[in-house]
Amino acid sequence: MENLKTSEELRDYFLQIIEDFKNDNCEIHPYDLAQDLAKLRDISDEDYEFICKKMPSDLFAEILCEMPNYVQEEISEVLSDRKIANITSKMDSDDASMLIHNISQNDEEAAQTILSKLDDEDKEIIERLNSYEDDVAGAYMQSELFKVKLDENIKQSLLRLKEQKENDELDNIFHAHIVDENNKFIGSIGLEELILFDSNLDYKDIPEDKFTNFSIVDSEDIKEAVEMFTHYNLSALAIVDDKNKLVGRITHDDIHDIIQQIDTKQLYSLAGTNDESEQEESMYLIGRNRALWLGVNLITAILASVVIGLFDATIQSLVALAVLMPIVASMGGNAGTQTLTVTVRQMALGEISYEDAKKIIYKEVVISLVNGFIFAFVIGVIAYLWFDIALLGVVIAISMVINLFSAGFFGAVIPIFLQKRGIDPAIGSTVILTTVTDVVGFFSFLGLATLILL
Amino acid sequence: MENLKTSEELRDYFLQIIEDFKNDNCEIHPYDLAQDLAKLRDISDEDYEFICKKMPSDLFAEILCEMPNYVQEEISEVLSDRKIANITSKMDSDDASMLIHNISQNDEEAAQTILSKLDDEDKEIIERLNSYEDDVAGAYMQSELFKVKLDENIKQSLLRLKEQKENDELDNIFHAHIVDENNKFIGSIGLEELILFDSNLDYKDIPEDKFTNFSIVDSEDIKEAVEMFTHYNLSALAIVDDKNKLVGRITHDDIHDIIQQIDTKQLYSLAGTNDESEQEESMYLIGRNRALWLGVNLITAILASVVIGLFDATIQSLVALAVLMPIVASMGGNAGTQTLTVTVRQMALGEISYEDAKKIIYKEVVISLVNGFIFAFVIGVIAYLWFDIALLGVVIAISMVINLFSAGFFGAVIPIFLQKRGIDPAIGSTVILTTVTDVVGFFSFLGLATLILL
Structure with missing residues (x-):
């Protein structure tokens, strides 16, 4: 998109993207769209607002979570609280709680209004994620994960996964996380193992050595989680509360960002800035x-x-x-x-x-x-x-x-x-x-x- | 293992680990074993050599690739060329080529002898990987991947995967990478999608929009690959040659290390060191x-x-x-x-x-x-x-x-x-x-x- 320089060109480009998206035909990655939308924002406030208002909530949910914090902070000045609530409800819980957190930095009242317009479950999850200290594992987790019970049939669980994926409720699944009847975490099995078993089996029929039991308590330092990822080459890490109940997971792509954040902080601190x-x-x-x-x-x-x-x-x-x-x-x-x-x-x-x-x-x-x-x-x-x-x-x-x-x-x-x-x-x-x-x-x-x- | 301080304790600990490993009962992660082996190496050369010699090749292959370059460099002074060749043959191709590269830094002749003791296929792959410039994507790839053909049956391919996993030939599988009859790369399908399809289907029956087509040419800068991982949240990236033939893949855990390496280089360069x-x-x-x-x-x-x-x-x-x-x-x-x-x-x-x-x-x-x-x-x-x-x-x-x-x-x-x-x-x-x-x-x-x- 390096050729699109004027705000008219960018506006027309996004109108086409919106059209394509509605026809289920948009092949541009949200990250790239976020870059272009940021460019439009730099050139023309007016066209930026126009496009933001036109953008369907589910598309905007994907784009907004790729945009920098300061853009998220002021989104409540551009869009109505109702639309932002709609966008928030389409996001993964970690992105949603980050958005609400950013908005609250700029306008606490707007953040509260948006929260009040969400359904109770979304609201509760976002409030819980935002109640964590900045530097603990819980602050970085998402609550969306593929959870299964020991006595569940594999095929049944996969049908559930299929449905949740089709409803855009789940994405980036690497494991089935296995819990007991009290939601206590037992272990995880990678899809690369799971796919090799007869789907008529139950999870309890899988030999235990196929399970991994990497997990971290939500109140632990996020740096501990980063170390587990880098040392043990994990794809995703189960997050449990202090009673070992499964409350969320962190995926490897979040860890890339956290590593870069930690390194930036270190570099800037050594240079006398923040x-x-x-x-x-x-x-x-x-x-x-x-x-x-x-x-x-x-x-x-x-x-x-x-x-x-x-x-x-x-x-x-x-x-x-x-x-x-x-x-x-x-x-x-x-x-x-x-x-x-x-x-x-x-x-x-x-x-x-x-x-x-x-x-x-x-x-x-x-x-x-x-x-x-x-x-x-x-x-x-x-x-x-x-x-x-x-x-x-x-x-x-x-x-x-x-x-x-x-x-x-x-x-x-x-x-x-x-x-x-x-x-x-x-x-x-x-x-x-x-x-x-x-x-x-x-x-x-x-x-x-x-x-x-x- | 923080309590094990003396070389006797560490030696006995490793003898027990070796015993457990032979009984298929070793639950300690290779990374942690590498830490302890490095500690033993610091305390006692003699015990370190004794344990290195005792260690079964397949266990040592897992541990050695977690150890720092300078330990790999001098391993040819500790073990026989034959044993190192054995260890190398048990490693993933990216780790194996790194080991040979490190040994050659210290003793070019030993590296050549070890290479000559490998079977032709391993030797060829290692030589190819080591022929890449340091900073291109190809230098970081592994050739082990789950490759399938469009007209292949899903169940058949999974049986093959199962076999390869049981033989420790494949690990960390996130996608099936689909190629045509000339090995040209068509696209990848994530296991999280694949697991939801009826395994009696062929790959060509899967709707095309389930395929992703992220790939990078082996001669491109590794930084381009890092950007693709961080922007598009990839788990693995297909590596193709200049004729679009599939030659390898890079997985997300390698990217963690590369990000940290790049950041370390930046930090050190700014501080006037290397x-x-x-x-x-x-x-x-x-x-x-x-x-x-x-x-x-x-x-x-x-x-x-x-x-x-x-x-x-x-x-x-x-x-x-x-x-x-x-x-x-x-x-x-x-x-x-x-x-x-x-x-x-x-x-x-x-x-x-x-x-x-x-x-x-x-x-x-x-x-x-x-x-x-x-x-x-x-x-x-x-x-x-x-x-x-x-x-x-x-x-x-x-x-x-x-x-x-x-x-x-x-x-x-x-x-x-x-x-x-x-x-x-x-x-x-x-x-x-x-x-x-x-x-x-x-x-x-x-x-x-x-x-x-x-």
């Missing part, structure tokens, strides 16, 4: 969040300046020190960032744990120290040749070794310590680290210069 | 790669020092400039990193594209400029109060605005430009950016000071 605010459309909100971190950085930069200020007399008497001093700080900052980033990432991927702390710190200190000696030699020679003062070369070399040692040590210790204290090691650790490498860099360089050169 | 070398066991290799980037950083730091050196007379006459100058550079570096990171990430996630370049640059410049004015005011007042020189406050304020403007502008332009030129925008962009913010920061601050204060 994934949630960066997804806002408002430049004010993005800028305000970044200003917060820049403010913290300003304080640490002033702290470094105070350290430099202690040595103003030294600098006055040898201005070459002012010329060279950023080099030591910069090299420390860079070496520290390397260590910090690798440590944070390997902890996040579960490749290293607190037990390995000693080993990691040792490794990082050795690497940093060896590089410290190499660059100490290089910069020592350069400083000597540049300013023709041999002892200046010695001073910068020694302070380079000291600062790269601290870079390696603190680059490893800071995230390990934060993680151990239950704090996300990506958030704020960069600022703490550069404070250390700046202060140590300036202090060691100017302090040694005062001792040795003057 | 994901591949960080995965090495040797501190020498890790340190050497980091030294490379530190060397580049040293050059840019010296460049910044040269800029400072231009103004040594100015600093000599007002040493407060030396005290304050790192603040401007540091704030520019931080604001620039925020912009750079967000731009790189949003391009990688496909949220923004080259077409949006103007919009992104505008957004980033506005945010940076507004923050520039805020922090210019703050630092201007602080500098005035600290040194009691009003014009010093004016100088630092103006240079803060200038540097945060460049930070926003170059933080957005550098990655967009690199991406447009086909260069990975995460690699090297941080160093280029901090060179800009250092040089602009020092030059504007000291230059303005020379003009205004002296």
Whole structure:
């Protein structure tokens, strides 16, 4: 659709799509339609509203859940509450609860009105899903799944599945999840196993070793679920409540998104910003969040300046020190960032744990120290040749070794310590680290210069 | 297994596992066994070798493919070529080709010997998979899949599937991939659809709209495949050659790993290091790669020092400039990193594209400029109060605005430009950016000071 540039072309394109959809003949994937609708929204509010209003609810349900949060947030300004309720009722429960959550961010009242127009069952499910904390497994689950009883006949259950699929109630089915008469979770059987059994059998006739029993309690951290998916190569994971009753499932495609979200958060945190605010459309909100971190950085930069200020007399008497001093700080900052980033990432991927702390710190200190000696030699020679003062070369070399040692040590210790204290090691650790490498860099360089050169 | 600390305990544990496995009674997931085997390898080379030698090939095949590359690389030093060939023959083709690739990194001759001991079919498949470039879809595929012909009977095909599953030839099946008599790919049908049809039908009797036709050519960039998985929520993707012949598939669990690999690479590149070398066991290799980037950083730091050196007379006459100058550079570096990171990430996630370049640059410049004015005011007042020189406050304020403007502008332009030129925008962009913010920061601050204060 890269050719469609004008709002007229996009509008006509969507009118055709709506026509095709009504004739059961629309072959474009909702994701691609969402991209084009977002494009139309960028160009023309008027045409965007026109198309949104024209769009059948079941088609819009598929498209809307592919659109970014800020578009969902303001959908109540474009469509009537009744239509949004209709759209919501066509969505899977995880998408529906996300939509209502997003709308409530913008207009709590609209969200409540929409909820009140849903049937009791939908309403209850959405309210339950939205009552979970953001970071627990339950917040990401859907309640739609293929549930069967042990004494159920396979063929009967498949007829039920067929009906539910035809009514668009179920999709993306990978397992039959088996429960007892109290809805307690027993295990799952993959369709790839199930399809090989005689459908006249009951589920209880299937040998137990064909069942898998991966499940997670709804209140557990979503990261635990992500780990189960990545370690055990799951397609879907059963979610149970604290009484082991089956309440939902998470499918692998949700996990792709969660992995990318977690990684984005980590990357942004290390760079001193925040994934949630960066997804806002408002430049004010993005800028305000970044200003917060820049403010913290300003304080640490002033702290470094105070350290430099202690040595103003030294600098006055040898201005070459002012010329060279950023080099030591910069090299420390860079070496520290390397260590910090690798440590944070390997902890996040579960490749290293607190037990390995000693080993990691040792490794990082050795690497940093060896590089410290190499660059100490290089910069020592350069400083000597540049300013023709041999002892200046010695001073910068020694302070380079000291600062790269601290870079390696603190680059490893800071995230390990934060993680151990239950704090996300990506958030704020960069600022703490550069404070250390700046202060140590300036202090060691100017302090040694005062001792040795003057 | 967190309690098993000594090598004796771990050795006994694995002897029990081997016993259980032989009795078809091992319920521990290979991933968890791989973790424990890695632990044993860390503690005792001797016990590790003893267990590796004892382990039945089919069990070891499952465990070894969950172990890190560097363990696979040196497995030829632990086991005989014959046993490794045996293990390789039990693996899925993607895991087998990865193992041979890893062994060849360490000992090309051993890899060739092992290949020569495989049967011709296995050997040919592994050689084909390893002939792909690292970053194309074909390099990640497996050749094992459930392939059916249009005129084939569903029940017949399922009997074949059952047999292949019982022989451990097939696993993780989500679709039947349908081909014509020339092996040309026609489409796929999900098991969740297939299970609902009367198994007495032929595939050609299934209505065509139940088929999906997602496929990708083996020579396409793996990132394209990742995008198809994340956009279209696929479970598996058919891989075809340039003549549309079906040659393999990629499954969703591989995509989890690839997403995490891509994200790790991005994160490490931005921090001035490299994901591949960080995965090495040797501190020498890790340190050497980091030294490379530190060397580049040293050059840019010296460049910044040269800029400072231009103004040594100015600093000599007002040493407060030396005290304050790192603040401007540091704030520019931080604001620039925020912009750079967000731009790189949003391009990688496909949220923004080259077409949006103007919009992104505008957004980033506005945010940076507004923050520039805020922090210019703050630092201007602080500098005035600290040194009691009003014009010093004016100088630092103006240079803060200038540097945060460049930070926003170059933080957005550098990655967009690199991406447009086909260069990975995460690699090297941080160093280029901090060179800009250092040089602009020092030059504007000291230059303005020379003009205004002296």
